Amino acid sequence: MEPRWSPRGPLRLPRCSACLLLLLGTAGFFQSYAVEVDVKDASNATCLYAQWMMSFLIKYETNSSDYKNATLSLSSNVTHDGSICGNDTQAALLAVQFGEGHSWSVNFTKTNETYQADFITFTYNTNDTAVFPDAKRKGPITIVVKDTMHPVQLNNVFVCHNTDSIEAENVTQFFWNLTLQAFVQNGTIGEKESRCDADTPTSAPTVLPTDANITTASTTTLSPAPTTVPKPVENPDTGNYSLKSGNKTCLLATVGLQLNVSQDKPLLININPKTTSADGTCGNTAATLRLNDGNSRFIDFTFVVKNASANVRRFYLKEVNVTLLNHINGSVILSADNNNFSKWDASLGSSYMCRKEQTLEINEGLQIHTFNLRIQPFLVKENKFSTAEDCSPEVDNFIVPIAVGAALGGLVVLVLMAYFFGHKKHRNAGYEQF
Incomplete structure (x- = not known):
């Protein structure tokens, strides 16, 4: 039977015992299938019902010790073995x-x-070469995340059309178009809905380019008046981020971030540190800092150690990945990466600092501007930054005034010496007249 859709959403379809219906989902980077699971109890009554869409963004280590992003979406060969109804003493399980x-x-x-x-x-298998063609670690990898879903009244259906995401251990899980009811009573799906916060009118979804955090940097010509000057864009606030390995801090970062997206119009997006969370990985020779600004924007900074066998080792920024998603349906607005950087170079055990604005060219359509940067991805001690190595442009700016000051000081010394010797000679000439 072909699925039918109405302007208000999918029509309910006839259900069979433990049936699973797969519907082709949104096109694009996160192409996925909608899943409908209807679990029946011993009397063939519905006890657990769910329909949703989901995709996964997974960062994994390659055989060359680099890190790549892989996208894993639901395919047409989905099963739901192990799903159980649950009761007062046993948890229900949707699998x-x-x-x-x-x-x-x-x-x-x-x-x-x-x-x-x-x-x-969630378990993903890196033996799947179509998704992880060069994964260093082979086999199933399992992560467990505590869900943050608010309690829902029994007999109510939980509905969330907007995209929600959960991030942990290099995996970001995206969910949208969700309809769910656990512990269905008398086999009848409830008529009352409990909506997620993102679906409420007071927290409307954020969609580019109408996001309040986006400033349009363009000039407007009003004929016959001259072209107006664009309003200056304020620098972003500086955020403080850190990663831990066990109970020990392994990465520290302080930075203000601004995205410059060149689409139909240039868009300057300030990353708000108050809503941004940090995740990632720490290692001996590679580390990744992932920032999630809470508005479906993800930025990954990957650092590596060079000259690993030398006595003096250094680290640098090697790769940056940026993903901007549609907050409503999870589709990708922009995905860009550059893995050929040699930026933010400093000695291992030190931190890198640059107070001035810097620009990272991701590709022709995307730049990242950084402000008040200080970063230490390795060998953090006592939760504090180590001695900083300043960026070269800032060092050059210090050298110029120092050189000019030294030259002026030398000139003053020469003038004073000339005056002193000239005055002394004049006095000696006066004595000879007597």
Whole structure:
């Protein structure tokens, strides 16, 4: 039977025992399939129902010790083995399996009045060469994330059309077009809806280019008046970010970030540190800082150590990845990366600092401007930055005034010496007249 759609969304389709319906999802980078799971109990009554779309953005290490981003989406060969109804003493479980050894599940518990998701378990298999063609680590990798879903009233359907994301351990999970009810009573899906915060009128989704954090940097000509001067864009606020390995801080960063996106119009996007979270990985020779600004924008900075066998080792910024998503449906607005940088070079055990504005050219359509930068991706001690090595443009700016000052000082000394010797000679000439 072909799926039918109405302007208000998908029409309910006839359900069978433990059926799974796959519908082709949105096109683009995150092409995915919509999944509908209807779990039945022993009496063939619906006890757990869910329909949603999801995709995964996974950062993995390659055989050359670099890091790449892989996109994993649901395919047409999805199963839902292991899904169970749950009861007052046992958690309900919604589980799906797809692709070459990938699986995802979420469990639900309930009280007398509400139900909620407790945690999500996601397993991806790096033996899937179509997704991870050069993965260094082979085999299944499992991550468990505590879900942040608010409790939902029993008999209510939880609905969230906007994109939600959960990030942990180099994996970002995206969900959208979600309809869910756990612990369905009497086999009947509830008529009342509980909406996620992103769907409420007071927190409308943010969509480029109408985002409040985006400033249009363009000039407007009003004929016959002359071209107006664009309003200056304020520099972004400086954020402080850190990563931990166990209980020990392994990476420190202080920076203000501004994205310069060249699409139909140049867009300057200031990254707000108040809503930005940091995640990533630390290693002996490679480290990645991932920033999620809370508005479906992700920036990855990858650092590596060069001259690893030399006595004096240095680190530098090697790769930057930027992904901008549509907050409503999870589709990619922009995805760009540059893995040929040799920026922010400093001695291992030191930090790199540059107070001046710098520009990272990701590609022709995207630049990143940095302000008040200080970064230390390796050998952090006592949660503090080590001695900083300034960027070369700033060092040059210090050398020029020092050189000019030294020259002026030398000139003053010469003038004083000339005056002193000239005055002394004049006095000696006066004595000879007597």
